[in-house]
Amino acid sequence: MNTRLARILTTIFVLAVVLLPIYWLVSTSLKSNREITQEGTLYPHVPTLDNYVRLFTEKQFGSYLTNSLVVTFFSVAIALVAGAMGAYAIVRFRLPFAMESKVGLFLLTLRIIPPVVILIPVYLLMLSLGLLDTWLGLIATYTAFNVTFCVWMMESFFREIPVDLEEAAMVDGDSRFGAFRRITLPLAAPGLAATAIFAVLVTFNEFLFALALTATPRAMTMPRGTATLIGRIDTDWASMAAAGVIGALPIVFFALLVQRHLVRGLTMGAVK
Amino acid sequence: MRGATQARKYRLQGAGLDLALPYLMLAPGLMIVLGVLVYPLWDGLRATTRAYRYGSPISDVGLQNYVRLWSDAQFLNSLWVTVKFVALSVSIEAVLGFALALFCLREFQGIRLLRTVLIIPMVVTPVVVAIVFRLIYASDAGMLTALSEAMGGGAVQILGNPVNAFIGLVVLDVWEWTPLMFLILLAGLQSLPHEPFEAARVDGAGAWRVFADLTFPMMRPVLAVAIVLRTIDAFGTFDQVFVLTRGGPGEATRLVSIYGYDTAFKFQQTGYAAALFVTIGLVVLALAFSAIRLLRRVDAS
Numbered sequence: 001m002n003t004r005l006a007r008i009l010t011t012i013f014v015l016a017v018v019l020l021p022i023y024w025l026v027s028t029s030l031k032s033n034r035e036i037t038q039e040g041t042l043y044p045h046v047p048t049l050d051n052y053v054r055l056f057t058e059k060q061f062g063s064y065l066t067n068s069l070v071v072t073f074f075s076v077a078i079a080l081v082a083g084a085m086g087a088y089a090i091v092r093f094r095l096p097f098a099m100e101s102k103v104g105l106f107l108l109t110l111r112i113i114p115p116v117v118i119l120i121p122v123y124l125l126m127l128s129l130g131l132l133d134t135w136l137g138l139i140a141t142y143t144a145f146n147v148t149f150c151v152w153m154m155e156s157f158f159r160e161i162p163v164d165l166e167e168a169a170m171v172d173g174d175s176r177f178g179a180f181r182r183i184t185l186p187l188a189a190p191g192l193a194a195t196a197i198f199a200v201l202v203t204f205n206e207f208l209f210a211l212a213l214t215a216t217p218r219a220m221t222m223p224r225g226t227a228t229l230i231g232r233i234d235t236d237w238a239s240m241a242a243a244g245v246i247g248a249l250p251i252v253f254f255a256l257l258v259q260r261h262l263v264r265g266l267t268m269g270a271v272k
Numbered sequence: 273m274r275g276a277t278q279a280r281k282y283r284l285q286g287a288g289l290d291l292a293l294p295y296l297m298l299a300p301g302l303m304i305v306l307g308v309l310v311y312p313l314w315d316g317l318r319a320t321t322r323a324y325r326y327g328s329p330i331s332d333v334g335l336q337n338y339v340r341l342w343s344d345a346q347f348l349n350s351l352w353v354t355v356k357f358v359a360l361s362v363s364i365e366a367v368l369g370f371a372l373a374l375f376c377l378r379e380f381q382g383i384r385l386l387r388t389v390l391i392i393p394m395v396v397t398p399v400v401v402a403i404v405f406r407l408i409y410a411s412d413a414g415m416l417t418a419l420s421e422a423m424g425g426g427a428v429q430i431l432g433n434p435v436n437a438f439i440g441l442v443v444l445d446v447w448e449w450t451p452l453m454f455l456i457l458l459a460g461l462q463s464l465p466h467e468p469f470e471a472a473r474v475d476g477a478g479a480w481r482v483f484a485d486l487t488f489p490m491m492r493p494v495l496a497v498a499i500v501l502r503t504i505d506a507f508g509t510f511d512q513v514f515v516l517t518r519g520g521p522g523e524a525t526r527l528v529s530i531y532g533y534d535t536a537f538k539f540q541q542t543g544y545a546a547a548l549f550v551t552i553g554l555v556v557l558a559l560a561f562s563a564i565r566l567l568r569r570v571d572a573s
Contacts, residue, residue, distance in 0.1 A: 122312050
């Protein structure tokens with residue numbers, strides 16, 4: 001009986017620690033700035049949706065959202081196709097000088113380096129190409145990062161698929177690529193989904209490169225746009241909270257919907 | 273056995289167009305990575321030997337940028353703040369995550385809810401996590417101040433005080449990433465063999481003995497992986513600090529990532545900042561590879 005009580009109390013405590021900050025974000029987003037700073041209420045006494053309306057009418061959150069969706073979609077889609085093919089080649093072919101495994105190790109190394117290390121070189125590249133503050137600049141950058149991730153994730157999924165099925169297909173007259181496309185790829189669909197989901201999550205949330213590579217609502221993504229609300233002296237808490245909710249809501253909803261597939265990506269494959 | 277698979281792979285490669293297939297399949301991904309990451313990185317190495325003014329190189333300075341780092345008090349301080357931040361956050365996350373994983377090992381009602389809810393901190397945009405914590409810490413609008421006032425106290429100062437701001441940042445990181453430790457460690461615990469534990473129970477071993485003699489030693493490799501992953505990740509922490517404190521007050525929470533960013537984009541010392549990041553990158557890579565080697569040795573023994 002005692003352990004049961006301890007269990008219930010611990011569960012409640014953990015839930016409270018995780019959810020209380022989220023509650024505060026949502027609750028602040030429903031208050032007016034006056035209520036936030038002068039009354040310090042614990043819940044919105046006069047709930048209002050004004051903060052949300054203001055984001056879209058005065059602060060161009062519509063553009064930020066569009067930019068985020070476009071950039072995320074293209075960079076994940078391209079990386080998924082290129083990454084799946086690359087991973088397949090690494091897993092199934094033996095090239096001279098063990099080239100395929102060297103490529104795999106090389107991509108993994110790139111993945112270990114903190115992104116901030118590559119920030120300045122990429123910034124200088126986009127500057128010289130005139131791609132600062134454009135969709136294309138962001139898409140190219142995110143696609144490259146996503147490729148390193150997709151190759152590495154898909155490798156482990158392809159390894160689990162037996163070669164025999166492809167051999168059978170080829171005996172029946174399928175080409176090598178045909179066997180990959182018609183047999184292996186469909187079998188790896190859950191892996192592709194898990195990879196795509198995680199790539200979407202990371203890309204949608206990315207801030208550092210968006211900060212350095214974009215400067216106007218023309219290309220700013222959600223996290224980047226949200227950060228513009230943070231003033232030096234006077235902070236518009238209400239808008240900031242509403243922006244936080246808008247920025248986090250789609251991704252949290254998406255993550256909870258597909259949480260089963262998320263664990264592997266989050267843990268960099270440390271667990272299956 | 274290995275020879276047989278090898279032979280089969282050669283046979284599978286076939287002839288004609290199929291011979292070029294591996295290269296054709298590798299090419300798109302590799303070209304994107306080489307063009308967007310590796311070429312600039314290579315070019316960036318040249319940038320580290322130059323002095324810049326307003327974003328354009330003005331002179332070659334050889335390795336001076338690298339030498340200068342080690343006499344730059346602000347860099348050394350940011351390195352020290354980063355090490356403190358990483359060590360403190362990751363160890364707290366490991367302890368809490370392990371405790372929580374042990375706690376959740378037995379199935380009970382509410383565990384599914386707990387696991388689902390614990391996904392949230394990890395997936396919320398880091399910028400938004402920082403906003404959430406600013407809304408908690410802010411002395412005028414924060415949750416802590418509101419709670420304190422509701423109980424008759426005064427405003428709570430977190431982000432204006434160097435020590436409190438640093439602790440506040442660690443708390444943020446612990447909130448955000450303990451769930452990841454928990455997930456990895458729970459998966460590790462669930463994959464442990466049952467027999468030793470049953471034997472221990474038959475022998476009447478107490479809970480503490482079971483943990484110290486069985487659970488902990490068997491979990492050491494998983495624990496090491498989790499800690500290495502988090503450490504590498506924590507070294508690159510940027511978004512949260514940028515939004516929460518911007519490195520302040522003073523230099524109290526200025527991690528190397530923030531210092532490097534400011535050096536490049538605020539003070540326009542592009543070459544120097546690039547040298548700083550290359551150094552950090554090498555440190556992290558060395559850390560990662562020595563950790564991997566260490567793990568291999570643990571695995572082998």
